[in-house]
Amino acid sequence: MRVGIIGLGQSGKSSLFYSLTGQPPEPPSGKPRRRLGGARIPEPRVDLVASHDKSKKISYPEIVFVDPEGFPAEAGKSLGAEQLGMIRNADLLALVIRAFNNPGIMHPSGRIDGMRDIDTCFGDFIIQDLAVLETRITKVRKEYERGKKSLKRELDALEKAIAVLEDGKFLTQGNLTDLDKELLGPFEMLTLKDGIIVWNVDEDAEFGSGGRGVPDDVKAKCEENGWGVGAASLSIETEIMEMDPVDRVEFLDDLGIKKTVQDRFLTAVYKRLDLITFFTGGPKEAAARPISTGTTAYEAAGKVHNDIQRGFIRAEVMSFMDLKEFGSVDAVRKAGKYRLEKKEYIVQDGDIIHFRFNV
Numbered sequence: 001m002r003v004g005i006i007g008l009g010q011s012g013k014s015s016l017f018y019s020l021t022g023q024p025p026e027p028p029s030g031k032p033r034r035r036l037g038g039a040r041i042p043e044p045r046v047d048l049v050a051s052h053d054k055s056k057k058i059s060y061p062e063i064v065f066v067d068p069e070g071f072p073a074e075a076g077k078s079l080g081a082e083q084l085g086m087i088r089n090a091d092l093l094a095l096v097i098r099a100f101n102n103p104g105i106m107h108p109s110g111r112i113d114g115m116r117d118i119d120t121c122f123g124d125f126i127i128q129d130l131a132v133l134e135t136r137i138t139k140v141r142k143e144y145e146r147g148k149k150s151l152k153r154e155l156d157a158l159e160k161a162i163a164v165l166e167d168g169k170f171l172t173q174g175n176l177t178d179l180d181k182e183l184l185g186p187f188e189m190l191t192l193k194d195g196i197i198v199w200n201v202d203e204d205a206e207f208g209s210g211g212r213g214v215p216d217d218v219k220a221k222c223e224e225n226g227w228g229v230g231a232a233s234l235s236i237e238t239e240i241m242e243m244d245p246v247d248r249v250e251f252l253d254d255l256g257i258k259k260t261v262q263d264r265f266l267t268a269v270y271k272r273l274d275l276i277t278f279f280t281g282g283p284k285e286a287a288a289r290p291i292s293t294g295t296t297a298y299e300a301a302g303k304v305h306n307d308i309q310r311g312f313i314r315a316e317v318m319s320f321m322d323l324k325e326f327g328s329v330d331a332v333r334k335a336g337k338y339r340l341e342k343k344e345y346i347v348q349d350g351d352i353i354h355f356r357f358n359v
């Protein structure tokens, strides 16, 4: 799973990246590039699986974050094709919006106005999606007119999508069918992706009286576009990253913060991507593996290894709750809760799966 961080210059992208991945911001390089970093998702259930199997290694689920770097802030009044290209293959977008004041840090437009910035960034998503589809439709139309009639469906989908975007709307708001969306799949449309806005507030705003939340008009805007939104003070979050863990707890307590942006954000990502976790165990490794809701046993096998999928015979499945309740794999078996499932079985959250395969 991949989350693309995006936002105007100095909005707090690298600060968010830091608080999620532990990789500190680097001095501006001036050369556009993308930084990748992983965040481990707390998943205590895998520890129990590992203790039953005496596994040498434990793997926690991980989400990869992309931080586009090196775009000059002065020119950063909008998101260009290059920056957006870096996050095109993300499963989820995280748009950082500056709501903190700090006059010492320049805003590319000279004035803090989060709502305006959301409009700018959303507008840029639409413009770049349009650019991609216009290039494609020119090509498809030519081939269609030359006689490749099989392109009719795609041509229709492209025309429909372009009309939605030209109307200033996200593709998620248009009346696209599942087939249209499938045909548009290869173009990784930004406005078809799920997203979360990180409303980056002043240090004292979030935790003082009044300014804690996100303004209502911002909430409404997000809802309209099917996006989520949450407030955070990323400068506090980066401070937290620099402390040692013992001080961290005390610091959070003092500020009355129950959860760091890392905890909150990772939970939100899991929810928005509709992810569940299944487990695999064994003496070598116990692993927690995130998958989409509705994934079959066969597809899940492919997440572990191509060979396991290729040679899939059956999935031996028990639920984490049963293992916890009965205390051992043998006891789960005796209770008749150990199941043998076929390829089509829909994996459930908390399933512990042993794949039988033959290659």
Ligand SMILES: Nc1nc2c(ncn2[C@@H]2O[C@H](COP(=O)(O)OP(=O)(O)O)[C@@H](O)[C@H]2O)c(=O)[nH]1
Residues within 6 Å of the ligand: 007, 008, 009, 010, 011, 012, 013, 014, 015, 016, 025, 100, 101, 102, 105, 200, 201, 202, 203, 232, 233, 234, 235, 236
């Ligand atoms: N005062 C304040 N400064 C912040 C906050 N978030 C980020 N900054 C500062 O704003 C500058 C730009 O942040 P950065 O994360 O590098 O933004 P990016 O250009 O979007 O990657 C840095 O100097 C940060 O320390 C915040 O919540 N409050």
Ligand SMILES: [Mg+2]
Residues within 6 Å of the ligand: 013, 014, 015, 068, 069, 070
């Ligand atoms: Mg940055």
